[in-house]
Amino acid sequence: MTDPSFTMIENGQSHEIPATTDATLRLATEPVLEALGWTQKPEGLCQGDVCIPIAGRPDLITSQGIDLLGLGDVLGRPIAIDREESVASFGAETAAHGAQLAEGFAPDFTLPDLTGKEYSLSGFKGKKVLLIAYASW
Amino acid sequence: MWQALYEELADRGFVPITIALDESADAVRPYIEKAAPGHPSLIDTEHVVAHRYGMINVPTVVWIDEAGKIVRPNTAEYGTDTFLEFHGRESGPFLDAVRAWVKTGEIHADDTVPSVMPPPTEDEELARAEWALAWFLHQRGSSEAAARHFDLAGELSPDDWTIRRGSMPIRGQNPMGPEFFELFKDWEARGKQSYASMAANRRS
DSSP states (O other): OEEEEEEEEETTEEEEEEEEESSSEEEOHHHHHHHHTOEEETTEEEETTEEEOOTTOTTSEETTEEEHHHHHHHHTOOEEEETTTTEEEEOOOHHHHHHHHHTTBOOOOEEEBTTSOEEEGGGGTTSEEEEEEEOOO | OOHHHHHHHGGGTEEEEEEEOOSSHHHHHHHHHHHOOSSOEEEOTTOHHHHHTTOOSSSEEEEEOTTSBEEEEEEOOOSSSTTHHHHOOOHHHHHHHHHHHHHHOOOOOOTTSOSSOOOOOHHHHHHHHHHHHHHHHHHHTOHHHHHHHHHHHHHHOTTOHHHHTTTTTTTTOOTTSHHHHHHHHHHHHTTOOOHHHHHHHTOO
């Protein structure tokens, strides 16, 4: 059975992608890889200079699409899924995220103030920044 | 809260950036308008900063230098002593430490400050993915499905207050009520995890 579309959420963006939901949840391969910034090559799944071999996973990509959970495993990213609601949400690449933080790289972000004006952390290079997260809860 | 410090140190290249992890701009608007900050005071309803920095509670303070490097990792620090009796962390020494950093580049830290940013666990990262899913469902009006995923996120990462307490206003629950004290007792029972304990326990 093919669902007309499945919503894939990644890095604050949502993408509508055709899906096949049998025992294995599969989404259309090319839009998924494009949304995540990966390309399929003979070497495997590639991004920039990095290629991850997938020859040992013959069922990862079939004519029905790409196995979503299998892809998460290959990329080292957790995925939260709600089949009934047809939504999947990608978490960060756990190992790389940890390494980035441990090395002291401050992740960039872009957020609005109350007026809607947007600010990025990278716009404050050259300043000493005190980043304070708080909440009324 | 940070405006006075900003005015004092702005001409030395210092800028506080506050990040509200509230569920809407309206929820935090009265507080920001009262503070009338001249520094950036940003709204993070989707918890982007909390997720990227591996934050698990508020307040969380990070020092980032001119080159964009984290020089003092995630720590619970306060700009005033309003709730000192509850948390025991004085604001005076912290504000002096910020002054020393800005004026001389020194970084003052104690045992409460982790030596490095704690690397997130797989469960914490999955919990954050569940949070993003729940938030999407909530915005779409699928409240029951959203609640299921907020619950899942909380089970995966029980010491992440930004999830369990942070989801309460979204779900129409009172974050100041009895549930808060239950969360607090759970946190104590599990060993009072802090950023320092996370960094110490996750050393590779």
